[in-house]
Amino acid sequence: MRTKAWYVVLLVVLHGLVAHALVHPTPPVNVILVGWDGAQRGHVMEALGQGELPNLQRLIAKGNLIRINIEGVTDTKAGWSQILTGYYPEVTGVYSNSEFQPVPVGMSIFERLEAHFGPKRFVTAAVIGKKYHCGDDRAPFKIPIDPNDPNEPNQPGDDKGGGVRIVVEDGVTYKVFPGAPYYHMSQVADVWEYGLILDSMVGTRALALLDTYRYQPFFFFVHFASVDSNGHLHGENSQQYNDALISNDQWTGRIMDKIERLGLANKTLIYVTADHGFDENRQSHSFAPYVFLATNDMKIWRDGRRQDVAPTILEAFGLNTAMMEPPLNGISLTKPDNRPFVPITKDRRPNAGQ
Numbered sequence: 001m002r003t004k005a006w007y008v009v010l011l012v013v014l015h016g017l018v019a020h021a022l023v024h025p026t027p028p029v030n031v032i033l034v035g036w037d038g039a040q041r042g043h044v045m046e047a048l049g050q051g052e053l054p055n056l057q058r059l060i061a062k063g064n065l066i067r068i069n070i071e072g073v074t075d076t077k078a079g080w081s082q083i084l085t086g087y088y089p090e091v092t093g094v095y096s097n098s099e100f101q102p103v104p105v106g107m108s109i110f111e112r113l114e115a116h117f118g119p120k121r122f123v124t125a126a127v128i129g130k131k132y133h134c135g136d137d138r139a140p141f142k143i144p145i146d147p148n149d150p151n152e153p154n155q156p157g158d159d160k161g162g163g164v165r166i167v168v169e170d171g172v173t174y175k176v177f178p179g180a181p182y183y184h185m186s187q188v189a190d191v192w193e194y195g196l197i198l199d200s201m202v203g204t205r206a207l208a209l210l211d212t213y214r215y216q217p218f219f220f221f222v223h224f225a226s227v228d229s230n231g232h233l234h235g236e237n238s239q240q241y242n243d244a245l246i247s248n249d250q251w252t253g254r255i256m257d258k259i260e261r262l263g264l265a266n267k268t269l270i271y272v273t274a275d276h277g278f279d280e281n282r283q284s285h286s287f288a289p290y291v292f293l294a295t296n297d298m299k300i301w302r303d304g305r306r307q308d309v310a311p312t313i314l315e316a317f318g319l320n321t322a323m324m325e326p327p328l329n330g331i332s333l334t335k336p337d338n339r340p341f342v343p344i345t346k347d348r349r350p351n352a353g354q
Helices: 002-023 041-049 054-062 076-085 109-117 183-188 199-212 226-234 239-261 306-316
Strands: 030-036 064-069 123-128 141-144 165-169 172-177 191-193 218-224 268-273 290-295
Touching (some): 041 054, 041 290, 054 239, 054 268, 064 306, 076 306, 109 123, 123 199, 199 218, 199 239, 218 239, 268 306
Parallel strands (some): 123 218
16 A cells, blocks of 8 residues: 555656646757848748758748748848847847947847856857858947048048948048947857858858857857848849758758757757848848748747847746846747737838938
8 A cells, every 4th residue: 555655646746747847848958040041931931832941841840930020121230130139220229231330238149148147158159151231240440531532431421331420520530330230249159250151151160069069058040141142143033042042941951950969959949030031033122021930949839020039039048038128129929919010111210211
């Protein structure tokens, strides 16, 4: 009878532990955010339907595929700044590829995770294909210019884009670069590499970093640039654009395979998304607010927006986003969302264009 009683007690305890695990799941040890820059949702869906993206389909089979609809300018700086912080440009100061500043200190996923876990106990890394609009880590600077040089803008307001401003201080004319959006977040990351251009360069480096940091908890941002570059060169409906999607899928699959070989599959969440789409059958993305998010995170259940990605990742790691300052504009994709949606694809600054 005593043996039977202990057996019953053991069953009750085990049942309680299982129930507690289901209600309070253990946060993942690792998260990988994979960027398919410029991947239009409609084209991705067509490629999935034709069986051309088997690795993305494999990821979706373990979790979900949702729609991401963009609020704000549909370009790279606006996009990745929103994704990596959870904030609108009114908070970050990053409105577009030509109107930007460094994201204020402490607002990025990298900085919040490093602060929460401690830099010696957690690894953050970024491996980025693009050279300028995503990954650029330059600090603010200014250089004096000759106001009589016909090859230089020489008056305030004669800006040539790229965030450069012309200012006059104490009678000296300066060309001022405000600093890249990613400047502060790049300073805390353990690895920050950009301008790798080729998918093979990005993917190979990501695989090497998985080997290096296999025994430490980590957050990786792996950014592929080929879809965007081929869209600009050849158009959204081109074979080259489609081939770039296939290349992104193949390298995403290699990352997934590597995680499995390292025994990290049950400890790692993967999110694949895009900063913007592409104008249908064109070489631009001036109005391209329709992208996607694919993941093995089974708790993702609703469609969302770019700014929802950061709180989703932070909460997956167990952080309390409700306590963050300033309050996040995004809401975790595991939670309900009753906000009205307006796909604003213009400069969001007050009185802009008036």
